[in-house]
Amino acid sequence: MFLKNSSFSEQTAWITIAFTIFIAWYYGNGITELEGFFSTHADQIVWLWISTLIVSIVFAVIAFTVLTVIRKVSGDDDEDVSLVDERDQEIEDKATAWAYFTLSFCIMALLIHVFCQGVIPGYPFFSDVPPLDFLIHGLMFSGLLVEFVARVSQIYRYRMAA
Amino acid sequence: MTKKVKGIISNQLRKKRFEKDEMTQQELAKVLGVTRQTIAAIEAGKYSPSLEVAFCLTDIFATTLDELFQWQANESESDKD
Numbered sequence: 001m002f003l004k005n006s007s008f009s010e011q012t013a014w015i016t017i018a019f020t021i022f023i024a025w026y027y028g029n030g031i032t033e034l035e036g037f038f039s040t041h042a043d044q045i046v047w048l049w050i051s052t053l054i055v056s057i058v059f060a061v062i063a064f065t066v067l068t069v070i071r072k073v074s075g076d077d078d079e080d081v082s083l084v085d086e087r088d089q090e091i092e093d094k095a096t097a098w099a100y101f102t103l104s105f106c107i108m109a110l111l112i113h114v115f116c117q118g119v120i121p122g123y124p125f126f127s128d129v130p131p132l133d134f135l136i137h138g139l140m141f142s143g144l145l146v147e148f149v150a151r152v153s154q155i156y157r158y159r160m161a162a
Numbered sequence: 163m164t165k166k167v168k169g170i171i172s173n174q175l176r177k178k179r180f181e182k183d184e185m186t187q188q189e190l191a192k193v194l195g196v197t198r199q200t201i202a203a204i205e206a207g208k209y210s211p212s213l214e215v216a217f218c219l220t221d222i223f224a225t226t227l228d229e230l231f232q233w234q235a236n237e238s239e240s241d242k243d
Contacts, residue, residue, distance in 0.1 A: 161208035
């Protein structure tokens with residue numbers, strides 16, 4: 001059965017990957033529907049954050065409920081889900097290192113973009129988006145990308161020794 | 163000149179489990195306090211356990227580290243001082 005040969009930590013990583021893809025799609029969709037920028041339509045962006053938070057919670061509740069049902073059906077529910085052993089910890093540490101490098105890269109990229117937009121006349125990338133808006137949305141997507149990279153790295157290591 | 167030592171670790175865990183009343187991976191994992199996947203990874207030679215876990219294993223199977231784990235070194239030399 002699906003996920004039969006995986007630990008709870010790996011199953012959680014799979015859910016987190018699905019979660020980040022879904023939230024990136026939801027938030028990206030929300031951005032395209034905004035009618036203005038933060039300086040003129042701050043309420044719309046704040047509402048997008050709140051709705052993203054609510055959708056995130058609903059997604060997490062549904063995903064973990066489904067996972068619990070799958071574990072019960074497949075007979076894996078006798079395993080201690082709170083058990084995190086040394087291998088889990090080692091894999092988590094390596095994923096955290098990847099997350100750290102990704103976050104550093106994203107922040108550098110965002111700052112370089114804002115800097116270039118300010119000093120280079122005719123800078124071609126996202127020239128119609130104010131720096132504040134670019135930073136707000138950029139940080140949101142950076143967070144999602146960091147989580148995605150960390151979990152992909154985690155699953156890769158789990159699968160290498162599955 | 164420094165030596166960079168790499169090696170392959172193999173183990174007799176699977177054999178020892180079967181010798182101990184065909185103990186399952188799940189049962190061994192429960193005794194050790196690790197996940198069944200970790201036991202599977204150790205048996206497959208894809209994960210090297212910590213010394214604590216290795217000594218616990220020798221304790222469970224009443225054996226020695228040498229008997230449970232074997233290490234074959236592939237030594238390579240580099241020119242760095």
